[in-house]
Amino acid sequence: MTAFVVHRNGRAATAEELAPLAFSGYAHFTALQVRGGRVRGLDLHLERLRSASEVLFGRAVPDARVRSWLRAALEAGPADLSLTATVYSPAGEFTASGADAEPEVLIRTGPPSSGPDGPLALATVEYERVLPAVKHVGEVAKTYFLRQAVSRGFDDAAFVDRRGRLTEGTIWNLAFWDGTAVVWPEGAMLAGTTMGIVRRQLDRLGVPQRTKEVTPADLPALAGAVVMNSWTPGVAVRRIGTVSVPEAPSFVELLHRAYQAEALTSP
Structure with a gap:
C-alpha cells in the first residue's frame, strides 16, 4: 500500500467529522517516525498521550485501543512514514460543557522525514x-x-x-x-x-x-x-x-x- 490516511478512531475520517476540528486548539498530540512498519519508543508515546489526556480531559483512551488505531493507520500506508496522533474532545473548546465527553483520536500519516541537515x-x-x-x-x-x-x-x-x-x-x-x-x-x-x-x-x-x-x-x-x-x-x-x-x-x-x-x- 502507498496511501497516506487521516483516521478518526480507527477508520477513515469524513469531511463532516473533520470540519469542526479545523479551528480547534484544545487538543494534544504525539508525532513519530515509522520505519519498516515499526517505531521506536512506543511506550513513551503512549505514556505521553495518557498523561496529557489526564491533564486536559481528566481521562485517557486505553492504550490497547490507541495501539489498534495506530496499526490500522500503518497497515493502510507504506512501510516508512511520519505519523501524528492527536487526541481531542468532541465538546470542542471555549466551553465548560461536555467536560465528561470521551476523548477521540485523529491519526494522520504522511511522507517520512529525517529533519534538516544543519548546522x-x-x-x-x-x-x-x-x-x-x-x-x-x-x-x-x-x-x-x-x-x-x-x-x-x-x-x-x-x-x-x-x-x-x-x-x-x-x-x-x-x-x-x-x-x-x-x-x-x-x-x-x-x-x-x-x-x-x-x-x-x-x-x-x-x-x-x-x-x-x-x-x-x-x-x-x-x-x-x-x-x-x-x-x-x-x-x-x-x-x-x-x-x-x-x-x-x-x-x-x-x-x-x-x-x-x-x-x-x-x-
Whole structure:
C-alpha cells in the first residue's frame, strides 16, 4: 500500500467529522517516525498521550485501543512514514460543557522525514509555553517566533525563560556537550520522546549525563549543542543568539548511535 490516511478512531475520517476540528486548539498530540512498519519508543508515546489526556480531559483512551488505531493507520500506508496522533474532545473548546465527553483520536500519516541537515543558527527569544509538559496544539507563538528568526537570518529559535535559562526550541529539545557528559537544560519544558529514548540508551551505554541550568552566558564553556525531536536524535547547532558553538560531530554521532540502539517495535 502507498496511501497516506487521516483516521478518526480507527477508520477513515469524513469531511463532516473533520470540519469542526479545523479551528480547534484544545487538543494534544504525539508525532513519530515509522520505519519498516515499526517505531521506536512506543511506550513513551503512549505514556505521553495518557498523561496529557489526564491533564486536559481528566481521562485517557486505553492504550490497547490507541495501539489498534495506530496499526490500522500503518497497515493502510507504506512501510516508512511520519505519523501524528492527536487526541481531542468532541465538546470542542471555549466551553465548560461536555467536560465528561470521551476523548477521540485523529491519526494522520504522511511522507517520512529525517529533519534538516544543519548546522543550525538559533535566535534566542524570551518565552515560556503554557502547560509546557503537554505537547498541545494551537501554539501560534512557535510558528511566529520561527518566522521571526528566519527573517533575521537564523534557522530557528530557542526559548529563554524568565530566569534567563535556555529551555527548548520551537519544536525541539536542546542538548549540550561539555566534553565528557551530555548536559540537559533545566527548566519547564516538554520532555520529548526522542529525548527519552536517547537518555535511557545513553544510560545503557554508560555515557555520563547531567541536568543543569544553561544560560546564554554558559555557552562559551560548552563543547557542542544539538536540537532533537521526532525527526532526528540530533542536528548540530553552530550558533545560539550571538554565541558560536562548536559543531562537535562526535557528540552528534553519539546521540544517533544511542537512538539507533533503541529497538523498533510494532504497535
